[in-house]
Amino acid sequence: MMLTDFPLFPEQASTVAKQTDALFIMLTIVCGAVSVLIFTMIFVLAIMYRRRPDNELAQEEEAPKILEATWIVVPFIFFMATFVWGSWLYFRLARVPDNALDIYATGKQWMWKFQHPTGQREIDELHVPVNRPIRITMASEDVIHSLFFPSFRVKADVLPSRYRIMWFQATKVGRFHIFCTEYCGTLHSGMIGWVDVMQPTDYQKWLAGGSEGSLASQGQALFQKYACNTCHTEDATGRGPVLLGLYGSTVTLANNATVVADENYIRESILSPQAKIVKGFGPIMPTFQGQVNEDDLLKLLAYVRSLAGPRTTTPPKEPKS
Amino acid sequence: MTSVTYHDVQFLEPAKTRNYLNVDYGALSWLLTKDHKRIGILYMVSISVMFILGGFFALMMRLELLTPEGDLLTSDTYNKFFTLHGIIMIFFFLIPSIPAVLGNFILPIQLGAKDLAFPRINLLSWYLYMIGAFTGLLVVIIGGVDTGWTFYTPFSTQYSNTHVIGTTFGAFIVGFSSILTGLNFIVTIHRMRAPGLTWYRLPLFVWAMYATSLVQLLATPILAITLVMLMIERFIHVGIFDPALGGDPLLFQHMFWFYSHPAVYIMILPAMGVASEVVAAFTRKKIFGYTFVAYSSLAIAFLGFLVWAHHMFVAGISVYSAMIFSFLSYFVAVPSAIKVFNWTATLYKGSVSWQTPMLYILGFIGLFTMGGVTGLFLAALGLDVHVTDTYFVVAHFHYIMVGGAVMGYFAGLHYWWPKITGRMYPEWWARLGALLVFVGFNLTFFPQFILGYLGMPRRYHAYAPEFQVLNVMSTAGASILAVGYMLPLVYLLWSLRFGRKAGTNPWGAVGLEWTTSSPPPKDNFHETPVVTWEAYDYPAMLKAMGETQNV
Ligand code: HEM
Ligand SMILES: [Cu+2]
Ligand SMILES: [Cu+2]
Numbered sequence: 001m002m003l004t005d006f007p008l009f010p011e012q013a014s015t016v017a018k019q020t021d022a023l024f025i026m027l028t029i030v031c032g033a034v035s036v037l038i039f040t041m042i043f044v045l046a047i048m049y050r051r052r053p054d055n056e057l058a059q060e061e062e063a064p065k066i067l068e069a070t071w072i073v074v075p076f077i078f079f080m081a082t083f084v085w086g087s088w089l090y091f092r093l094a095r096v097p098d099n100a101l102d103i104y105a106t107g108k109q110w111m112w113k114f115q116h117p118t119g120q121r122e123i124d125e126l127h128v129p130v131n132r133p134i135r136i137t138m139a140s141e142d143v144i145h146s147l148f149f150p151s152f153r154v155k156a157d158v159l160p161s162r163y164r165i166m167w168f169q170a171t172k173v174g175r176f177h178i179f180c181t182e183y184c185g186t187l188h189s190g191m192i193g194w195v196d197v198m199q200p201t202d203y204q205k206w207l208a209g210g211s212e213g214s215l216a217s218q219g220q221a222l223f224q225k226y227a228c229n230t231c232h233t234e235d236a237t238g239r240g241p242v243l244l245g246l247y248g249s250t251v252t253l254a255n256n257a258t259v260v261a262d263e264n265y266i267r268e269s270i271l272s273p274q275a276k277i278v279k280g281f282g283p284i285m286p287t288f289q290g291q292v293n294e295d296d297l298l299k300l301l302a303y304v305r306s307l308a309g310p311r312t313t314t315p316p317k318e319p320k321s
Numbered sequence: 322m323t324s325v326t327y328h329d330v331q332f333l334e335p336a337k338t339r340n341y342l343n344v345d346y347g348a349l350s351w352l353l354t355k356d357h358k359r360i361g362i363l364y365m366v367s368i369s370v371m372f373i374l375g376g377f378f379a380l381m382m383r384l385e386l387l388t389p390e391g392d393l394l395t396s397d398t399y400n401k402f403f404t405l406h407g408i409i410m411i412f413f414f415l416i417p418s419i420p421a422v423l424g425n426f427i428l429p430i431q432l433g434a435k436d437l438a439f440p441r442i443n444l445l446s447w448y449l450y451m452i453g454a455f456t457g458l459l460v461v462i463i464g465g466v467d468t469g470w471t472f473y474t475p476f477s478t479q480y481s482n483t484h485v486i487g488t489t490f491g492a493f494i495v496g497f498s499s500i501l502t503g504l505n506f507i508v509t510i511h512r513m514r515a516p517g518l519t520w521y522r523l524p525l526f527v528w529a530m531y532a533t534s535l536v537q538l539l540a541t542p543i544l545a546i547t548l549v550m551l552m553i554e555r556f557i558h559v560g561i562f563d564p565a566l567g568g569d570p571l572l573f574q575h576m577f578w579f580y581s582h583p584a585v586y587i588m589i590l591p592a593m594g595v596a597s598e599v600v601a602a603f604t605r606k607k608i609f610g611y612t613f614v615a616y617s618s619l620a621i622a623f624l625g626f627l628v629w630a631h632h633m634f635v636a637g638i639s640v641y642s643a644m645i646f647s648f649l650s651y652f653v654a655v656p657s658a659i660k661v662f663n664w665t666a667t668l669y670k671g672s673v674s675w676q677t678p679m680l681y682i683l684g685f686i687g688l689f690t691m692g693g694v695t696g697l698f699l700a701a702l703g704l705d706v707h708v709t710d711t712y713f714v715v716a717h718f719h720y721i722m723v724g725g726a727v728m729g730y731f732a733g734l735h736y737w738w739p740k741i742t743g744r745m746y747p748e749w750w751a752r753l754g755a756l757l758v759f760v761g762f763n764l765t766f767f768p769q770f771i772l773g774y775l776g777m778p779r780r781y782h783a784y785a786p787e788f789q790v791l792n793v794m795s796t797a798g799a800s801i802l803a804v805g806y807m808l809p810l811v812y813l814l815w816s817l818r819f820g821r822k823a824g825t826n827p828w829g830a831v832g833l834e835w836t837t838s839s840p841p842p843k844d845n846f847h848e849t850p851v852v853t854w855e856a857y858d859y860p861a862m863l864k865a866m867g868e869t870q871n872v
């Protein structure tokens with residue numbers, strides 16, 4: 001019975017899994033062959049030339065010198081090919097496809113919390129639709145963790161200092177492991193869960209079951225609770241910049257440098273506003289470090305992200321301070 | 322010339338004078354010794370104790386992993402055990418193993434020198450090692466530490482409530498022992514070579530030790546400063562690595578691996594040096610491509626400094642920097658491949674003897690190859706994303722560190738044992754030990770490659786049930802491995818009293834260490850040797866020895 005569930009190869013359940021496995025299998029074949037070759041050579045030569053009374057001393061003849069060049073050049077070419085292949089795959093993993101579904105994750109000792117854009121929250125369990133790219137924005141509330149989906153061949157460390165982003169597209173309906181792969185203390189090996197890949201219709205049904213409103217709308221409530229809206233108004237009358245259309249746009253800073261307003265920029269703007277001051281504004285935004293927890297931060301992020309619309313970058317005429 | 326055959330040569334009888342072991346007696350004559358050979362022995366005893374302790378923790382872990390549930394140890398205990406296992410094996414066993422034991426003993430003799438350049442500093446190194454080791458033991462006794470040997474922040478600085486400061490202090494101190502040994506070797510190799518012993522006549526072990534020493538000298542200070550920063554943050558909460566205090570946790574990883582990747586080469590380069598010596602001695606042949614092998618050691622030492630972030634491909638570094646580190650990692654693989662192929666080619670038309678040191682080294686070449694090629698998997702960026710921090714990595718680094726470095730240490734230990742003690746170990750028992758180690762090792766660690774690819778994360782106290790069969794195999798292998806390691810402990814001790822007398826040159830090998838008596842006299846040589854032959858030049862050496870004989 002035990003032998004029947006005794007896999008030797010992990011299930012392939014995502015679009016990249018096949019590509020990762022292809023590289024793995026190529027390397028296994030080539031490197032396996034090289035290892036076998038070395039073992040065989042050692043064995044054969046050590047037996048052929050074993051010490052006998054008539055060869056107490058080695059013959060002076062050496063293996064041909066051209067070998068030296070061969071085993072520098074040939075492996076090197078192979079190494080470079082592997083390098084290119086591995087990098088290609090890594091780039092693929094780094095580029096999130098458009099139309100991805102946004103999921104937010106927080107790791108904390110010792111559980112995974114997932115939030116759906118529509119507001120559903122779950123712990124150590126993640127429901128996603130099949131055949132749709134899923135993009136996970138994640139941060140840690142304490143130490144470093146690492147979110148690993150072995151069947152999808154993806155993992156990324158989850159940091160307490162900034163957002164990390166990973167994505168996958170599941171190709172199979174089913175339940176697959178979630179592991180934490182960065183040692184994080186006592187119950188590191190208990191920081192595990194399941195990802196449930198469902199048909200899109202089932203996912204819709206699942207979503208319909210209870211939620212406290214979408215993440216963005218929860219974020220909007222927090223935006224009021226933390227009184228962000230007192231400064232960030234919807235027109236240019238507030239003391240802070242208008243956040244409409246901020247996400248993804250290019251922001252000019254007080255020192256004339258520019259940054260792209262991505263997740264980590266928004267995070268930093270809230271936690272350490274003094275780090276980068278938007279051109280035309282004073283350093284008056286208070287820090288929310290220690291006041292907003294990771295969950296709320298993610299909701300605020302979702303809200304700011306949802307504020308679509310053309311960016312009105314025109315700073316107020318008189319710098320308000 | 323070649324007209325001298327091996328049988329014509331009668332090797333020198335051991336000198337009837339006193340040797341380094343019996344010049345004087347008593348604890349103080351050991352504890353205050355400045356003799357590099359005695360200091361080597363002091364190290365040998367200390368690291369053996371550490372190896373046993375580290376091995377104990379490993380066995381307990383393997384027993385725990387027999388079943389998927391965490392039932393034998395509590396999670397906290399398991400975490401402490403893998404941490405202590407890692408710290409002990411790396412900082413207190415493997416890093417000092419070949420350099421401080423065999424290097425200390427053999428290197429000056431191979432150079433035809435009376436001692437290292439700074440004998441007192443050499444003794445100081447051992448005391449620093451002991452202070453570090455006792456600090457480590459104290460930590461074990463008062464409750465242990467659970468950060469993993471990597472001490473990642475902010476876990477180590479804020480969240481762990483075990484003895485982090487004590488442990489890092491121990492590692493900090495032992496680092497200085499390593500720095501001083503490296504310094505001592507570099508100066509000795511530059512300044513104290515016998516007349517006629519030019520750089521290209523040096524045994525390859527010396528080249529390897531030279532490269533190792535450079536790394537010890539240049540990399541270890543980075544570890545020291547990193548650990549100090551860690552202690553400061555933990556102790557007085559200055560924000561360096563902890564984001565809650567305004568620090569950057571990735572900074573720690575960069576600094577840690579800037580030392581710890583080169584440290585991998587501190588562990589493996591010396592074993593490569595031993596491999597070259599043993600292959601030459603047990604084929605009675607000059608190493609194929611001597612200069613390539615010599616320079617590949619230096620190339621590894623240099624390139625080893627440029628690849629540290631390959632441990633951080635999923636940690637949150639930029640895509641482009643990851644590419645650069647991946648690219649450079651493939652460069653380090655080249656000199657390693659050169660060595661493997663050159664050793665193998667040396668067997669061709671050699672006079673291959675299947676004695677224990679050679680068995681260990683033949684195993685070493687094969688296992689190091691497997692450790693090396695699985696490194697190619699890890700350096701391939703997209704693939705590393707899947708396998709990093711799983712058992713694949715555990716298998717990979719044990720193939721390098723245990724299949725490679727520890728096998729190298731055991732090979733060297735057997736090869737130079739007759740020189741060190743004046744006694745032969747029992748050959749058949751030793752061969753049995755080597756075989757058990759080889760079989761046990763593969764059974765322990767090969768299944769872990771599969772486990773890793775299946776997705777079993779490392780540092781897991783409990784695991785998913787479908788991983789059990791492979792884990793049971795691994796634990797079974799570990800028990801065989803344990804027996805394989807216990808055997809030498811027993812028969813080597815036995816041989817001290819009952820072993821056959823070794824004579825000056827039991828292997829019929831070349832090299833200055835085989836021209837002096839076993840055990841060597843206190844000053845190593847009765848008169849300063851003059852070197853007139855190339856390294857591993859069997860015909861010339863035999864001729865020289867024959868002439869000495871005829872005088
Ligand atoms: C002798 C048989 C050995 C066995 C059975 C063994 C077993 C293990 C096990 C089970 C782990 C924990 C893996 C994990 O959960 O991540 C481990 C980790 C480790 N082992 Fe060994 N090991 C052995 C020898 C060695 C030796 C000789 C060295 C080095 C010289 C070594 C170095 C390490 C290191 C550095 C770690 C990582 C520790 C950490 O993750 O903090 N091991 N070993
Ligand atoms: Cu964890
Ligand atoms: Cu490394």
